[in-house]
Amino acid sequence: MEASITLKKVGKLVGDKTILASLTFGVERGSLVAIIGDNEAGKSMLLKVISGIEYQEFGHVFINGLDSQKRRLEVLSSIGFVPHEIDLDPWLTLEENIRFMGMMYGIDIEMVNTRMIQLARELHIIPYLKSMVQDISPGIVKKGMILRALIHDPDILIMDEPTAFMDAESYRHTWDLLLRLRGEKTILYVSQSLKEVEEAHDRILVLEDGRIALDGSLDKLLGSTFEFHQFQIEFEELSDDLFKQLSKLPKVKNPSRIGHSIHFYGRERNVFFEVLNAATAAIMKDVSVKKLGLQDLMDAKFAKDGIH
Amino acid sequence: MTTVSFMVMLPLLLHIGITMVMKNIVVQSIDQVPYDVWVFPGIILLIASVSTFSLIYRDLFDLRIHKKSFIPITLAPYGKTHLVIGFLVTSIIESLVYVIVAMGVLTVLLPEPLNWSAYFIVPLFTLLYTFLLGNLIITFSVLTDRISTYLSITIFMFLFILFATGVLVEFDFYPKTIGTLLSYFPLSMILSDLRGILFFNRVEWGPIMIPVATALGWTWLNGYMLKRKLKQ
Numbered sequence: 001m002e003a004s005i006t007l008k009k010v011g012k013l014v015g016d017k018t019i020l021a022s023l024t025f026g027v028e029r030g031s032l033v034a035i036i037g038d039n040e041a042g043k044s045m046l047l048k049v050i051s052g053i054e055y056q057e058f059g060h061v062f063i064n065g066l067d068s069q070k071r072r073l074e075v076l077s078s079i080g081f082v083p084h085e086i087d088l089d090p091w092l093t094l095e096e097n098i099r100f101m102g103m104m105y106g107i108d109i110e111m112v113n114t115r116m117i118q119l120a121r122e123l124h125i126i127p128y129l130k131s132m133v134q135d136i137s138p139g140i141v142k143k144g145m146i147l148r149a150l151i152h153d154p155d156i157l158i159m160d161e162p163t164a165f166m167d168a169e170s171y172r173h174t175w176d177l178l179l180r181l182r183g184e185k186t187i188l189y190v191s192q193s194l195k196e197v198e199e200a201h202d203r204i205l206v207l208e209d210g211r212i213a214l215d216g217s218l219d220k221l222l223g224s225t226f227e228f229h230q231f232q233i234e235f236e237e238l239s240d241d242l243f244k245q246l247s248k249l250p251k252v253k254n255p256s257r258i259g260h261s262i263h264f265y266g267r268e269r270n271v272f273f274e275v276l277n278a279a280t281a282a283i284m285k286d287v288s289v290k291k292l293g294l295q296d297l298m299d300a301k302f303a304k305d306g307i308h
Numbered sequence: 309m310t311t312v313s314f315m316v317m318l319p320l321l322l323h324i325g326i327t328m329v330m331k332n333i334v335v336q337s338i339d340q341v342p343y344d345v346w347v348f349p350g351i352i353l354l355i356a357s358v359s360t361f362s363l364i365y366r367d368l369f370d371l372r373i374h375k376k377s378f379i380p381i382t383l384a385p386y387g388k389t390h391l392v393i394g395f396l397v398t399s400i401i402e403s404l405v406y407v408i409v410a411m412g413v414l415t416v417l418l419p420e421p422l423n424w425s426a427y428f429i430v431p432l433f434t435l436l437y438t439f440l441l442g443n444l445i446i447t448f449s450v451l452t453d454r455i456s457t458y459l460s461i462t463i464f465m466f467l468f469i470l471f472a473t474g475v476l477v478e479f480d481f482y483p484k485t486i487g488t489l490l491s492y493f494p495l496s497m498i499l500s501d502l503r504g505i506l507f508f509n510r511v512e513w514g515p516i517m518i519p520v521a522t523a524l525g526w527t528w529l530n531g532y533m534l535k536r537k538l539k540q
Contacts, residue, residue: 053379054539072540076385097377104384146382150410 004064004156004186005050012045012210019045020056021210029155030183034197035190035209036298043190044084044160046207049186051158064155077105080149080163083269084160084190086141087132090134094102094144097133098151105152112151122177124170143174150181157181159189163196174223175200183247194294206297216269222292223267230290231272234261236283246275253266260285264294318358319410322351330476338480341507342405344419349430349502350475351414352407356434357469359406360441361462362401369458370448382538389531396442396527404431426506433502435466440494440519441469443526450533476497494519 003026012020018197019042035043048171050061052075061068063075069218088097095116102112120126123143133144142165150158162178163171178187179200191197197204198218206214206221214221235242238260245305246262247255251271255264268271272289331343371378381391389539415422442467452458469475473496479487490496497515504510 052540053384073385073387076383079383081380081383083379085375087375087377087379089371100377101380101384104381104386106385 002029003027003062004031005188006031006062006065007050007059008062009059010049010056010061012042012049012054012056014045017221019162020049022059023210023273024059025205025212026213027186029186032178032182032198032200033189033203033205034201035188035207036192036197036294037213038298041207042216043207047081047158047160047188047190051079053081061063063104063163066271077152077301078155079150080151080154082142082145082157082162083161086133086138086145086165088133088141088144088148090132093130093132094136094141095129098129098148102151107152115151115153116147119150119177122173122180123147124173139167139170142166143170144173144178146174154169154185156186156188159187160192162189163191163193171196194298198294204294218294219298221297229266229269229272230263230296231266232261232263232276232286232288232290233275233279233284234286235279236260236285238282242279242282249278264281269281274279315406315409316413318355318368319351319404319413322354323414326351326476327417329539334477335397338478340509344417345422346503346507347476348418348422349415349433349506350499352410352434353437353499353502354431354470354475355410356403356438357441357466360399360438360513361445362467364395364442364445364449365403365458365462367398368395368446369452372449373453373455382540388535388538388540389528389529392443392446392527392530392534396439397444399442400435400438405436407434422506429505430502433498436516436519436523437495437498438496440523440526443523443530446530447526447533450530450537469495470497494522 005027007023007025010020010023011018023046035046035246037043045054049056050063050068052072055069063078066075068075068252088094092100096111099109099112099115102116103109107115116129117126120129123138123146125143128140128144133141136144142163146159146162149159153173157178163174166174175196181187182202201218203215203217205212238257243255243257243262247264249271251268251274253265253267255262257263258290264271264275269289272287276284276287327344327347330347334343336342368378369379370376382388383423386394408428408431411427445462448458450460452461472490473493474490479491479496482490491500498519501512501515504512
């Protein structure tokens, strides 16, 4: 697959603090890539560097094969950027804000109007187009910002918290549009909502201290980092011998004991049945099986230590 | 409606506050031009200054420091010098509207009518004046990050324009060295040359070309400073 975005040893400093540390990766054309990480991990700065808002101190960013610093003006037309904070002009209507940016990109006014109406219909913001931005709720304004970023039909859409401030309905409309654009445009976004990332991604980048700690699809990340399922069995009485016996089963990973409950991880569900067979003599009170998600991955202990 | 009222009120206030008072003190210029006629170009350029300050605040400083659509503008496929030219052109056009309205209002109040050519020459010099002053305001709009600092610089600059560029009185009234120094300030050169053309049909290309060259170089420098400031 052709790379839409390529970073080669990209480093970014703010003062004497390293925000991005020699990042090297590529993003395939048409893919949907989510970036997650703790606060101060460098997620927003990474988006700023890729979109051209700030230049990196080291390395190169290539957009559609063009160096983003040397060929800046050519590259900028390929990118649409949605920042986290609201940055529309409050003294203009939503429509005027969008039209203005369309004109800044040299798009014919007829084309701007056609695209604006089509996208506004998909995002369900037609009734708000003629309202002053300062009179519209932030969730609607955020949808307007996504529309503005798409008005010049960029190949790459970069978004920092695309669904921030949105209610459930707006969230759904926004993702309906973004998922329709998947494949047609390269979409790169940062989100603190792990549920959102789990639902919408081809690939997840986990950033930690300006470095990529993990990179891949959710299943790949979970599989490579630790096992897929977390099991818990609560006994009426869990003896030391029984706990040791169950812990020694070959497919049981990271067993731990809390009172009369045993917690452990396993790649396949049948591990659970092996444990149940081994424990038939004891009286069980409760059992639970949970498929691990991003939240577990992001838990500092697991992300750093994994399961041994 | 507020803007139109302001456009009409501003020249009236300046006429009442400056011309009507000062003409009782100065009466006429050293070259025997009645004071209220002599001060007319200065009042017009003062109005251009007021509008340029507010327009560049609105279009550049406010958008930049309050993070309102400034970053998306910088992401459009234009060089930074191109953007600076855009801010300048906007402020020049809007200032010209202010100036034309002011000329209409002040003409009614003048004791003797100006030559018809003044109505072409004054806007032309306003264009040059705004081009230069706009660059100055853009420089501190780019370099300043706090409103308090911006306001302090603006007030200082406005007082400087009012008292040190020959708007109110001729440089001959200042101590000789200070008067000579101030007369070499490019904004003073524009006003001085405008009066020379209006009242004595005397065109000096030096005082025109120096501000033009300064403004052109400054525009490029502002583009460079904007690029550095934004780290783009």
